[in-house]
Amino acid sequence: MSSTALSAARTGHRQPRDRRRLGDSVAGWSFAGPASLVILGFSLVPMAWALALSFTDSDLMTPGTNVGLANYRALLDDPVFLQAVANTGLLLVLYIPASLVTGLVVAVLLNRKVRGIGFYRTCFLVPYIVSATATGLLMGYIFDRDFGLMNGLLVKLGLPVQGLLSDPSQAMPVLTLIFFWTRFGFAVVIYLAAIQEISKEVLEAAAIDGAGSWTTFRHVIVPSVRPMTIFLTVWGMIDALQFFDLVMTTTKGGPANATVTIVYYVWQLAFTFNTAGYGAAVAYVLFAGTLVLIVTGLLIARRRGATG
Numbered sequence: 071m072s073s074t075a076l077s078a079a080r081t082g083h084r085q086p087r088d089r090r091r092l093g094d095s096v097a098g099w100s101f102a103g104p105a106s107l108v109i110l111g112f113s114l115v116p117m118a119w120a121l122a123l124s125f126t127d128s129d130l131m132t133p134g135t136n137v138g139l140a141n142y143r144a145l146l147d148d149p150v151f152l153q154a155v156a157n158t159g160l161l162l163v164l165y166i167p168a169s170l171v172t173g174l175v176v177a178v179l180l181n182r183k184v185r186g187i188g189f190y191r192t193c194f195l196v197p198y199i200v201s202a203t204a205t206g207l208l209m210g211y212i213f214d215r216d217f218g219l220m221n222g223l224l225v226k227l228g229l230p231v232q233g234l235l236s237d238p239s240q241a242m243p244v245l246t247l248i249f250f251w252t253r254f255g256f257a258v259v260i261y262l263a264a265i266q267e268i269s270k271e272v273l274e275a276a277a278i279d280g281a282g283s284w285t286t287f288r289h290v291i292v293p294s295v296r297p298m299t300i301f302l303t304v305w306g307m308i309d310a311l312q313f314f315d316l317v318m319t320t321t322k323g324g325p326a327n328a329t330v331t332i333v334y335y336v337w338q339l340a341f342t343f344n345t346a347g348y349g350a351a352v353a354y355v356l357f358a359g360t361l362v363l364i365v366t367g368l369l370i371a372r373r374r375g376a377t378g
Contacts, residue, residue: 124350130340134347141351151352153327154335157242161313161331164246165253166306170299172250173257178287180258181265191262198255206319209248210235213320235321238328245329249316253309257302264295300371304364311360332356 124141128134145151180191197205212219213234221231235241268291276286314333317323323330323338330338332352339349 126347129344130346169254177261202315
């Protein structure tokens with residue numbers, strides 16, 4: 071066969087192949103294109119616009135003027151922002167360890183074969199799927215100082231009435247408790263799925279070696295669910311740093327800014343105080359802090375995984 075014929079044959083084979091690739095590309099982008107446009111339109115573009123907004127004194131009604139880094143410099147002298155950072159930090163410190171430990175212990179208990187176990191599993195998941203608005207309104211009544219169920223129970227037990235959500239020293243811990251109650255069911259579900267994936271041969275080998283319940287939990291279950299622990303830690307950080315809905319429906323940042331979180335403060339700045347430019351600066355500080363915390367947590371987890 072001549073070189074011309076070979077070239078024509080190769081070209082003939084290449085054309086159907088190129089057409090198939092083009093068809094695959096068109097089909098792929100027909101599925102991914104709309105989602106990409108949604109991500110671009112509702113995520114990336116607003117992020118870029120908010121970044122530009124953070125360098126202005128805009129109130130969302132007027133364009134505002136460029137103020138450079140003045141909004142970011144003002145954060146260090148803003149007592150409400152510092153209080154919001156402290157409140158959000160307290161939420162992180164209290165919520166994440168409690169949700170991990172309690173979630174794992176409850177998952178181990180729910181992994182047993184007992185009558186009605188499906189009902190018990192559902193009970194722990196229901197608070198997570200219930201609307202945060204409904205939960206906040208309900209908890210506002212339960213922890214009300216004057217008419218709440220909690221103080222009624224304390225009085226029956228002979229204990230003094232507590233301020234709870236109306237006491238600046240108690241409001242944030244109580245709100246953290248409510249947040250924990252509504253969210254830790256997710257950790258239970260994730261841990262339960264991970265525990266059920268542990269090989270039965272491994273558990274049987276531990277039992278044959280004489281390992282008791284505590285030894286099995288510490289040396290078999292905990293290392294086996296470590297990837298889920300890392301995931302839940304990162305997820306919990308993001309969840310806690312975005313804490314807003316329960317604050318909005320219960321305390322509205324009070325009393326005396328005792329429950330103001332960073333996200334709630336951003337909302338106040340933008341839509342209550344009409345200082346959207348300053349609010350955008352707070353939002354980007356939150357974004358940077360969240361990114362640093364997540365990356366640091368992942369690096370620490372990877373290092374421990376490599377050494378462990």
